[in-house]
Amino acid sequence: MLAGWLADGLAPSVVLDRHRDDIPAPHRVVRDAADLPRDFVPSLIVLAAKPQKAAEVLPALAPFARQAPILSVMAGKTVGGLTAALADAGCPDAVVIRAMPNTPSAIGQGMTVCYAPPGASDAQRALCERILSAIGDTAWVTREEQMDAVTAISGSGPAYVFLLAELMEQTGTALGLPPELARRIARRTVSG
Numbered sequence: 001m002l003a004g005w006l007a008d009g010l011a012p013s014v015v016l017d018r019h020r021d022d023i024p025a026p027h028r029v030v031r032d033a034a035d036l037p038r039d040f041v042p043s044l045i046v047l048a049a050k051p052q053k054a055a056e057v058l059p060a061l062a063p064f065a066r067q068a069p070i071l072s073v074m075a076g077k078t079v080g081g082l083t084a085a086l087a088d089a090g091c092p093d094a095v096v097i098r099a100m101p102n103t104p105s106a107i108g109q110g111m112t113v114c115y116a117p118p119g120a121s122d123a124q125r126a127l128c129e130r131i132l133s134a135i136g137d138t139a140w141v142t143r144e145e146q147m148d149a150v151t152a153i154s155g156s157g158p159a160y161v162f163l164l165a166e167l168m169e170q171t172g173t174a175l176g177l178p179p180e181l182a183r184r185i186a187r188r189t190v191s192g
């Protein structure tokens with residue numbers, strides 16, 4: 001998602017990432033949540049750690065969640081669960097909007113489906129829509145449980161396509177094509 005946003009011309013942002021140091025100015029990179037500038041007033045917080053890291057990450061974000069909605073891409077983590085964890089961390093009025101993106105976002109061809117709870121404002125929804133539409137197509141579901149189907153179809157979908165390409169390649173080799181040619185024609189066919 002960040003690759004797509006950087007390519008699209010992202011507004012100045014703070015990126016919390018302990019591995020990258022290649023984020024260009026005017027964006028800032030911090031390695032640890034404790035290093036987030038205290039005077040930083042975000043307009044949106046994108047939460048993209050693994051779901052099992054939620055309990056570790058949310059307390060550090062709670063002070064900022066008073067000022068800005070959280071856009072969570074964590075698979076399977078519900079609005080209710082994330083909101084409750086933020087309340088426990090001292091932010092009882094946090095607004096959490098869920099999104100399920102997919103990897104083609106990196107080339108601006110993503111499909112992101114979102115769910116906003118009734119407490120989210122139109123302006124907060126519009127902000128999420130604006131940033132997500134910069135990396136592909138967007139859609140909204142009205143019931144949170146529909147996010148599970150979305151996770152299966154578009155969130156995980158690229159993996160099925162890769163599997164198809166692998167099977168085409170293996171079949172080509174089994175039919176007597178040189179492996180390099182089988183790989184090339186399978187990949188080219190799928191990308192076409």
Ligand SMILES: NC(=O)c1ccc[n+]([C@@H]2O[C@H](COP(=O)([O-])OP(=O)(O)OC[C@H]3O[C@@H](n4cnc5c(N)ncnc54)[C@H](OP(=O)(O)O)[C@@H]3O)[C@@H](O)[C@H]2O)c1
Binds near residue numbers: 018051103
């Ligand atoms: N990949 C997909 O296609 C896809 C699609 C839809 C949604 N999602 C969701 O997107 C999220 C990220 O997935 P991913 O595949 O991008 O995972 P990933 O490559 O593991 O990225 C997660 C990043 O969060 C960092 N992180 C974890 N705890 C941290 C902390 N306390 N402070 C700072 N950084 C921390 C990790 O660093 P370390 O490696 O050092 O822990 C890692 O760089 C997940 O919630 C997933 O459910 C993924």
